[in-house]
Amino acid sequence: MIQPLAYIHPEAKLAPSVVVEPFAVIHKNVEIGEGSWIGSHAVIMEGARIGKNVKVFPGAVISSVPQDLKFEGEDTIAVVGDNTVVRECVTISRGTKDKYKTVVGANCLLMAYVHVAHDCIIGDNCIIANTVQLAGHVEVDDWVVIGGSSAVHQFVKIGAHSMISGGSLVRKDVPPFVKAAREPLSYAGINSIGLRRRGFTSEQISQVQEIYRILYLSGVNNTTAMDKIEMEFAASDERDLILNFFRNSERGMMKGYGA
Template structure:
């Protein structure tokens, strides 16, 4: 085992078969399991637990109290043929859980960083491609695959075996049903299912659990009725929402997301 100079403390537990580069930085109370490999320029925050057979490549940084389960590979080069070895990073927040066989790839020059926000939960066999950005408390269930440059906003929930096309955006508090293919943007606060993927209602259960008021839920239901259930086109629906609904944070989020969608909304 190669020990980082001046960064290992007595409170750390590093298995003797682990390989830790001398330039890696490990804070207090870090555990590293058997046969794990930690490359140069890796930074691991306080209280992180790196299980056995984990691979952490150069340029990866963790916040505090993350749990990385066996056979996860984080920081490998992207599967992008345009990648020419440019310097890039992966920034992972605090309290993040990465389960077995998850893969997270370094960014390209397009964005320079792949970002996983605080308290995200990436379940087994999920894949986060280059330049993706996940907000806080995002859940990817088993087998979710993200293409490059996918953006997923805070509190979104993506069910098992969903595949998401590159450059797609998923709004905050959105819920995507299992086994579907996502090729257009999914607006915030909604549920999406069926083939092709479509709006199936406001995510009422998730929003109630998150503490949203009945008034907020009524406003969101009306906003999405105008977008999806009226005779108005998208531009007309947005105008009507601006005219008839209160200027709340949630309505602003809906208007901004739809207006700025580049792939179009489902």
């Protein structure tokens, strides 16, 4: 299943069912799991750890050396989870001594020309549309959708089940379950359609909506809003995820519309 015009370093570890198309290049210290497909002219560089049934399209480069002047050649990796699709000309840098790895989770879709910089951690089931640029150390939780041509500032965190509109400049953390739009990027409601598609009940969605009304529409600061939410809402996975995300934000949260 390996074309004779492909180059594969003898120390690379490929499962027997991996397909490698002509002119693909696979360096040493690479591992690729069962059923994966590496397209023509893709380059899989040292430190890549590619899971099962991954599709890497032509022109993609996985595990390139970080674009970070502090990088000193340390032994790091780039991980791509099972069933993920990496489309044309995507670039995924390997980690630095901050995390020693860059991770793209399982069942993700990275559309053409996406860049995932060093030490990014992307969860499972994410869709990152064409030409999105993720700076270093960005964290993206599960089930996130990022619209095309968006740019995400380094160290930003994006919460689970959130959806960011195309062309956005993401400078601050985006909390879970929300839609983010406008310029500057702002709260634009909750991602109710996405939550329904993923099996959240009407009661869960209503609770999330009420929590964000307090956080973004009540006119009080975040500390007061979180105290109010803890008093008025019973503990739940959704409530606790939102509160913990706000409390652990380091870059600060995106604002409500017009704030």
